[in-house]
Amino acid sequence: MKLLILDRDGVINQDSDAYIKTLDEWIPIPSSIAAIARLSQAGWTVAVATNQSGIARGYYDLATLESMHARLRQLVAEQGGEVGLIVHCPHGPDDGCDCRKPKPGMLRQIAAHYATDLAGIWFVGDTSGDLQAALAVDCQPVLVKTGKGERTLAKPLPPGTLVFDDLAAVADQLLS
Ligand SMILES: O=P(O)(O)OC[C@@H](O)[C@H]1O[C@@H](OP(=O)(O)O)[C@@H](O)[C@@H](O)[C@@H]1O
Numbered sequence: 001m002k003l004l005i006l007d008r009d010g011v012i013n014q015d016s017d018a019y020i021k022t023l024d025e026w027i028p029i030p031s032s033i034a035a036i037a038r039l040s041q042a043g044w045t046v047a048v049a050t051n052q053s054g055i056a057r058g059y060y061d062l063a064t065l066e067s068m069h070a071r072l073r074q075l076v077a078e079q080g081g082e083v084g085l086i087v088h089c090p091h092g093p094d095d096g097c098d099c100r101k102p103k104p105g106m107l108r109q110i111a112a113h114y115a116t117d118l119a120g121i122w123f124v125g126d127t128s129g130d131l132q133a134a135l136a137v138d139c140q141p142v143l144v145k146t147g148k149g150e151r152t153l154a155k156p157l158p159p160g161t162l163v164f165d166d167l168a169a170v171a172d173q174l175l176s
């Protein structure tokens with residue numbers, strides 16, 4: 001199965017140290033939206049695994065989060081593509097859940113949904129937590145320089161991490 005798993009903030013849309021709290025603050029990266037459309041039109045299933053501790057912190061609610069994801073789906077559909085399963089972790093750092101990255105629970109949830117194995121599946125993120133989550137379940141860790149990617153790149157990366165400028169470059173590689 002051609003499955004690609006994406007982190008959201010900093011990969012699909014701009015990130016902010018102040019969290020993405022409203023639909024207006026959810027600003028898509030245009031080339032990332034186009035990349036998702038290109039990949040899905042080429043037969044790739046594109047899923048999303050995103051930490052959303054802003055819910056636990058009370059910065060926004062589930063309805064607001066889902067409005068962002070509806071917008072994402074709409075933008076990709078307008079370019080003839082589609083977004084697969086979007087999984088989020090609503091918990092805070094101290095909640096001890098199994099789904100908050102760097103734990104791999106959301107990646108496992110996606111694999112179970114599609115009844116597929118995770119070994120070698122590319123997981124594209126912008127933080128070290130994303131890369132660690134990938135490694136925990138034998139996914140291929142992929143770092144993009146958008147979002148917090150440049151900060152992440154300033155620290156040692158896990159061996160074998162692939163680095164690309166942005167999601168568009170990841171799509172170019174997968175579609176080449
Ligand atoms: O990149 P993904 O996983 O899609 O989402 C990240 C967001 O949930 C937020 O995660 C927070 O980390 P803490 O949850 O406070 O450690 C901060 O890094 C925020 O800047 C960021 O917007």
Ligand SMILES: [Mg+2]
Binds near residue numbers: 007127
């Ligand atoms: Mg991110």
Ligand SMILES: [Zn+2]
Binds near residue numbers: 089090
């Ligand atoms: Zn969680």
